[in-house]
Amino acid sequence: MRITGKLFTFIIVLAAAGAVFYFGWIQFKVGPEDCGVLVSKTSGVYGAPIIPGKFEWRWEPLLPTNADLRIFSLSPYTTVKSVNGTLPSADMYSQMIKQNPDFSYSFKFNISLKFTPGEIVSQVRTANAKSDSDLVGELDKKAGLAADRAAAWLIDKAAADPSFKPSLAATGDLLSAIKAETDFAGTEFVSFSISSCSVPDMEVYNEAKKSFAVYREKIDALLAGQAVKDASAISEDSREMTRLSKLGEVLRKYPELSELLKSGDIGETLKAVKSLQ
Numbered sequence: 001m002r003i004t005g006k007l008f009t010f011i012i013v014l015a016a017a018g019a020v021f022y023f024g025w026i027q028f029k030v031g032p033e034d035c036g037v038l039v040s041k042t043s044g045v046y047g048a049p050i051i052p053g054k055f056e057w058r059w060e061p062l063l064p065t066n067a068d069l070r071i072f073s074l075s076p077y078t079t080v081k082s083v084n085g086t087l088p089s090a091d092m093y094s095q096m097i098k099q100n101p102d103f104s105y106s107f108k109f110n111i112s113l114k115f116t117p118g119e120i121v122s123q124v125r126t127a128n129a130k131s132d133s134d135l136v137g138e139l140d141k142k143a144g145l146a147a148d149r150a151a152a153w154l155i156d157k158a159a160a161d162p163s164f165k166p167s168l169a170a171t172g173d174l175l176s177a178i179k180a181e182t183d184f185a186g187t188e189f190v191s192f193s194i195s196s197c198s199v200p201d202m203e204v205y206n207e208a209k210k211s212f213a214v215y216r217e218k219i220d221a222l223l224a225g226q227a228v229k230d231a232s233a234i235s236e237d238s239r240e241m242t243r244l245s246k247l248g249e250v251l252r253k254y255p256e257l258s259e260l261l262k263s264g265d266i267g268e269t270l271k272a273v274k275s276l277q
Helices: 002-024 090-094 117-127 132-160 171-177 202-253 255-263 266-274
Strands: 034-040 067-073 077-086 104-115 187-198
Touching: 034 117, 067 132, 077 132, 104 117, 104 132, 117 132, 132 171, 132 187, 132 202, 171 187
Parallel strands: none
Antiparallel strands: 034 067, 077 104, 104 187
């Protein structure tokens, strides 16, 4: 009986220990291509990602309804981002060239990216991400920002060096241009390439820009000259109004001078006006 009792007790203890180990061992619940984040009522968001192949045991899941293990895929999100637009002041500059060239541009990027496990933990902590759809929304925003930056860099590069071919830009150059390591920390770009692009003739654009600058200088000079004339005319009108105002005051004080006006003696009238300066 003693042996049977001890054996029974040992089995109960062993079963309890197994249950504790089982419920606290959370790593086995995460698939080979996934990442888990433990969120509990008692401890909040656990700071380390739960990844396959790395043993992880936590006490939080032992309490009923206390812990939630959120599973996220580590597979990259792949998208195509298009960036279209026109060069600065394209409409005005185009008019400076007889053929009215088109200064619009178009880029299409193939982008594949994903969050690192550590960044997934940050997304859960800061944005309360609960599923892959939440991460996809953030990844899509980052892909759009990366595409906009890459397009701006390609245009600037082509403007500075007309011999540069944007379609031949390497992935490393694009990632360097968008500052992937610093501005996209926690995001891994699996691939980043240009599938198609259309860039205006930058030599023609620069020439049109110079022509417009010369044209603008001439217009500014003409406007400045006209402004001087207008100012002079306004000043003269102001002086005449002042003279007439003074003449009116004189006529009110000396009604007999009004006879000069009635007689039509314009010369005498003008002399009277000038004498009021």
